Amino acid sequence: MRNKAFYKHYYLMLLPGLLWLFFVNILPMHGILMAFKDFNAGMGVFRSPWVGLDNFRYMFELDDSRIIFKNTIFIALLKMVGNLIVPLIFALMLNEVRHRLFTRSVQTAVYLPHFLSWVIVAGIMLDIFSYTGPVNRLLSSFGVEPLLFFAKPELFPALVVASDIWKEFGFAAIIFFSALTSINPEMYEAAAIDGASQFKRLTQITLPSIVPVVVLVGTLSMGNILNAGFDQIFNLYNPTVYSTGDIIDTWVYRAGLIDMQYGLATAVGLLKSVVGFVMISITYGLAYRFANYRIF
Amino acid sequence: MVEERSLLSKVGNGLNVVLLILITLLCLLPVWYTLVISLSDKAPVAAGQVFAWPKQFTFGSYMAIMEDPQFFRSFWISVQRVVYGAVITFIVVLLMAYPLSKSSDEFKPRNVIMWLLVFCMLFNGGLVPWFMTMRDIGLINNIWGLVLGGGLPVFNVILVMNYFRNLPKEMEESALMDGAGPWRILLGIYLPLAKPVMATILIFTVVGHWNEFFQALVLMNKNENYPLQSYIRQVAVVVNTSQMDAETAKRMTSLSNQTLNAAKIFISMLPLLVIYPFFQKYFVKGITLGSVKG
Numbered sequence: 001m002r003n004k005a006f007y008k009h010y011y012l013m014l015l016p017g018l019l020w021l022f023f024v025n026i027l028p029m030h031g032i033l034m035a036f037k038d039f040n041a042g043m044g045v046f047r048s049p050w051v052g053l054d055n056f057r058y059m060f061e062l063d064d065s066r067i068i069f070k071n072t073i074f075i076a077l078l079k080m081v082g083n084l085i086v087p088l089i090f091a092l093m094l095n096e097v098r099h100r101l102f103t104r105s106v107q108t109a110v111y112l113p114h115f116l117s118w119v120i121v122a123g124i125m126l127d128i129f130s131y132t133g134p135v136n137r138l139l140s141s142f143g144v145e146p147l148l149f150f151a152k153p154e155l156f157p158a159l160v161v162a163s164d165i166w167k168e169f170g171f172a173a174i175i176f177f178s179a180l181t182s183i184n185p186e187m188y189e190a191a192a193i194d195g196a197s198q199f200k201r202l203t204q205i206t207l208p209s210i211v212p213v214v215v216l217v218g219t220l221s222m223g224n225i226l227n228a229g230f231d232q233i234f235n236l237y238n239p240t241v242y243s244t245g246d247i248i249d250t251w252v253y254r255a256g257l258i259d260m261q262y263g264l265a266t267a268v269g270l271l272k273s274v275v276g277f278v279m280i281s282i283t284y285g286l287a288y289r290f291a292n293y294r295i296f
Numbered sequence: 297m298v299e300e301r302s303l304l305s306k307v308g309n310g311l312n313v314v315l316l317i318l319i320t321l322l323c324l325l326p327v328w329y330t331l332v333i334s335l336s337d338k339a340p341v342a343a344g345q346v347f348a349w350p351k352q353f354t355f356g357s358y359m360a361i362m363e364d365p366q367f368f369r370s371f372w373i374s375v376q377r378v379v380y381g382a383v384i385t386f387i388v389v390l391l392m393a394y395p396l397s398k399s400s401d402e403f404k405p406r407n408v409i410m411w412l413l414v415f416c417m418l419f420n421g422g423l424v425p426w427f428m429t430m431r432d433i434g435l436i437n438n439i440w441g442l443v444l445g446g447g448l449p450v451f452n453v454i455l456v457m458n459y460f461r462n463l464p465k466e467m468e469e470s471a472l473m474d475g476a477g478p479w480r481i482l483l484g485i486y487l488p489l490a491k492p493v494m495a496t497i498l499i500f501t502v503v504g505h506w507n508e509f510f511q512a513l514v515l516m517n518k519n520e521n522y523p524l525q526s527y528i529r530q531v532a533v534v535v536n537t538s539q540m541d542a543e544t545a546k547r548m549t550s551l552s553n554q555t556l557n558a559a560k561i562f563i564s565m566l567p568l569l570v571i572y573p574f575f576q577k578y579f580v581k582g583i584t585l586g587s588v589k590g
Contacts, residue, residue, distance in 0.1 A: 009479065021450075034425065123557065132344040295454055
């Protein structure tokens with residue numbers, strides 16, 4: 001059969017990608033052993049002594065771990081909800097406007113923040129919310145005392161969630177726009193002839209039509225329950241807000257690469273990877289079963 | 297369509313448009329603010345008098361950047377990283393997607409390899425093992441560490457593979473009849489048809505490499521080897537006055553340089569702002585390609 005003769009060409013095509021996958025994605029997985037060892041740099045991963053689950057036991061005794069897991073889930077949950085509802089409302093609002101040039105211009109503007117890096121956005125935010133920055137000046141014109149926004153643990157999660165929504169809502173709305181444009185316009189025309197008001201058409205036609213997409217997006221986002229957004233928080237936080245702003249990823253970075261507690265940091269990272277993997281597998285499974293969604 | 301519009305619906309629609317305009321401005325404002333600060337003089341900025349329009353207009357900050365060799369070095373490292381990263385991703389993804397787009401009848405190991413890719417996309421060893429491996433294979437203090445450190449872009453492979461699978465089978469059949477081999481089919485037939493999806497992954501790769509800052513912090517021992525984003529983090533984020541009280545802030549503002557940093561931030565955004573209008577249609581298509589499929 002002709003295809004057998006093609007096999008060697010197929011393997012040749014796969015080779016560069018598989019090499020990349022092996023060295024950067026797969027090879028690091030042997031380091032997972034460090035989570036179960038008292039890692040000693042001189043001895044390397046394989047010859048360091050086994051300590052069983054000591055690293056995990058130690059992790060659960062640390063106050064830090066409770067705080068970082070709590071902060072991570074809290075921030076991630078708020079982001080999941082906010083990044084579902086805000087883009088949805090925004091898409092519905094824009095869908096009511098019939099002026100093409102207007103909708104195109106609005107879309108162009110709101111997609112933009114998604115493409116800015118968190119370094120840039122954090123740099124600008126720290127400036128805007130600084131002690132002498134525009135936000136504090138605005139507040140002081142209402143007679144409010146200037147605030148050190150990024151030194152207030154009670155404000156930090158709100159700032160993180162709000163800025164994440166600001167950056168991503170436009171881009172996240174793309175999928176809702178595409179769902180909205182696929183609604184059959186004849187339904188609206190028929191409804192208009194029957195005398196349905198604009199509001200009626202929104203609640204009776206538009207909303208029911210995009211429920212499946214909303215459910216799908218919401219389900220898939222649950223896989224991110226332990227991803228509170230490393231790039232963002234790493235650039236915005238500082239020691240004064242660790243109590244509410246420190247998350248698993250930032251803690252692992254400090255414990256592992258700054259304090260060199262390799263075993264402990266690997267253990268915490270592994271727990272996160274495993275939970276994340278299980279969560280994503282479940283949500284993909286659900287999406288496949290109920291929405292026939294497949295990634296390949 | 298003739299339609300009677302009530303007063304209530306007119307007011308509602310007007311309010312809707314006003315809100316949408318405010319939202320749009322909210323998205324553009326930080327970019328504008330940065331530009332305004334970068335074009336103002338240091339003194340009024342430090343005194344907190346600048347907001348919507350430059351005060352004591354000057355190109356001074358941009359002139360000052362000209363004398364900062366580190367800025368240019370970092371800019372150049374970012375450019376190299378983007379070019380190498382885009383070229384490698386383009387070639388590797390294209391070559392991988394084709395054999396994987398075959399059904400498992402045509403190419404037996406296809407499903408095993410797909411599951412391996414998906415597993416590697418969803419699971420990783422975590423930061424510390426990644427860092428140690430990168431060190432052991434010599435990707436520290438090396439631009440290739442930045443280019444390859446993110447690992448195989450599995451999601452892009454899946455995107456292109458799915459695109460290939462939806463192309464009509466007949467084209468390949470007739471090329472086979474004419475005696476074309478797999479390389480001819482991929483490069484002569486599939487690649488020209490895949491322009492939209494390849495453009496999409498190219499855009500996301502370029503933006504991703506341009507914006508990435510963390511790998512360099514971990515992989516580069518010397519600040520001179522930092523790409524632009526890592527460099528900007530060093531000057532505009534790490535030394536920041538935001539969590540300081542008035543007294544320290546005043547002392548620090550005279551040391552750090554708000555207008556200069558704003559100019560650096562603006563220049564780093566500029567390449568993106570320039571190409572952005574041209575690639576908008578591709579990423580919109582890319583998102584829907586990736587999400588709605590049979």
